[in-house]
Amino acid sequence: MRVISHEDPELKSFEEAIKGYTEAARILGMSYWLYVKGSKPIGILSVGREPVQLLAPIGTPVAKIQIVSFQHPAKVLDTFLSEAHAHALTNQVELVFATFPSKYEKQTRKLKELGFQQVSDNYRMVCPLNQPFTPSSELNFERVKREELNTFIQSIKECMSGSPDTMLDIVMGNIQKMPDNFLDLWYNMEQLYWAHKDGKAVGILDLNVSDHVIGNIGVAPKHRGKGYGRQIMLFGLQTLMKEGGRHAGLRVHKDNTVAIKLYESLGFTITEQSQTFIWRQ
DSSP states (O other), rough: OOEETTTGGGGGGHHHHHHHHHHHHHHOOEEEEEEEEETEEEEEEEESSSSSSSSTTTTEEEEEESSOOOTTHHHHHHHHHHHHHHHHHTTOSEEEEEEEETTOHHHHHHHTTTOOEEEEEEEEEEOOOOSSSOTTTTTTEEEEGGGHHHHHHHHHHHHTTTTTHHHHHHHHHTTTTSSHHHHHHHHHHSEEEEETTEEEEEEEEEEEETTTTTEEEEEOOOGTSSHHHHHHHHHHHHHHHHHSSSSEEEEEETTOOHHHHHHTTHHHHHHHOOEEEEEEE
């Protein structure tokens, strides 16, 4: 097993295979190393400071471990996880996180041996955008203004309260403390909407149009049970379809049965189950 630094010219020969794993690291100014076996990538270790995944306060030294190819023998993958974790600790990080499909149980066990704890268990769901999605006129949708962003973040917490996803409160708490330049980056990457009823906000919607992903959707607790969640979803799917998307994706906690039932009624199907693990200093 060899380790190639992001500063090593040799990394260019692997660029096409790993660009989906390193793009965020480059944008965030993180250092990263590629682990390879022969000429085949195994995984990547990235080291930087939050905000990376907003699982710790801003500025916290963190590391991210990603497996690029699960085609290697289990022994090779386990060795990679051990060596990447040890490498991360030499950088004095306080938190290391890893996310990968739940079906790879041997690697899940290896992370637990290394002291990682599971913090989320989510389904990825996908919906083909091949039919009309038409919300009723009951709700009005308005783009969130930049000066409303902090209020919008508070509304995400309220509108998504009751979710079994324990990571949500952590992320929402940390996002409010992000420096303005990172908030600007997030605001410019997403399309954020208020859902209004009679001039009052009753729900929220967060779309990543470039990736055709529904990031966050929620309805204020006192307005639930009125069908607003379905109308917000229809508006989101309609918007992604107008933007040229062929499929819409989202992630949902596996125990959020109410949301899953709604998404399935709109044409979403489960394509993958993934778990996130965290090691803390």
